[in-house]
Amino acid sequence: MTGRQTLTMIKPNAVKRNLIGAILHKISEAGYVIKAMKYMHLSKAQAGEFYEIHRGKSFYEDLTTFMSSGPIVAVILEKDNAVNDYRKLIGATDPKDAEEGTIRKLYAESKSHNAVHGSDSDENAKIECDFFFSKVERF
Numbered sequence: 001m002t003g004r005q006t007l008t009m010i011k012p013n014a015v016k017r018n019l020i021g022a023i024l025h026k027i028s029e030a031g032y033v034i035k036a037m038k039y040m041h042l043s044k045a046q047a048g049e050f051y052e053i054h055r056g057k058s059f060y061e062d063l064t065t066f067m068s069s070g071p072i073v074a075v076i077l078e079k080d081n082a083v084n085d086y087r088k089l090i091g092a093t094d095p096k097d098a099e100e101g102t103i104r105k106l107y108a109e110s111k112s113h114n115a116v117h118g119s120d121s122d123e124n125a126k127i128e129c130d131f132f133f134s135k136v137e138r139f
């Protein structure tokens with residue numbers, strides 16, 4: 001359902017800090033419905049594949065090491081204007097620049113350890129939802 005779905009991950013730092021419940025609460029309050037959810041530990045190769053668009057950038061190595069450093073929660077979220085509204089809900093990549101009340105302002109530790117991922121376009125949302133979930137895992 002292009003346009004109504006986005007993919008989030010609760011990143012390893014937020015999982016380690018016991019923030020899964022708080023973050024899912026913010027997401028529910030914002031009107032998102034959970035269509036699929038998975039708790040898993042990505043390998044470095046899987047993290048590299050997920051963040052393929054950043055391969056070659058200066059932060060790619062650190063990003064994939066971090067994203068494979070512990071378990072994450074991957075979630076498909078659904079509501080109208082899912083991608084753009086979720087980017088607003090999480091705030092800027094660097095929590096220093098994020099608006100008050102956003103998930104990253106509340107829970108991120110730094111630009112590299114920024115608590116959550118959010119798809120940046122409908123096209124990437126579809127690719128990212130398909131990365132984690134098969135048809136029979138979506139409800």
Ligand code: ATP
Pocket residue numbers: 054059063092093111112113114116117118119120
């Ligand atoms: P995400 O894709 O995780 O939702 P984003 O879309 O806000 O984050 P991207 O530009 O896609 O930001 O970068 C992916 C991740 O790589 C960021 O979340 C951040 O942790 C890290 N990152 C991006 N730019 C830098 C940078 N200049 N230095 C260090 N880390 C960076």
Ligand code: MG
Pocket residue numbers: 118119120
């Ligand atoms: Mg991104």
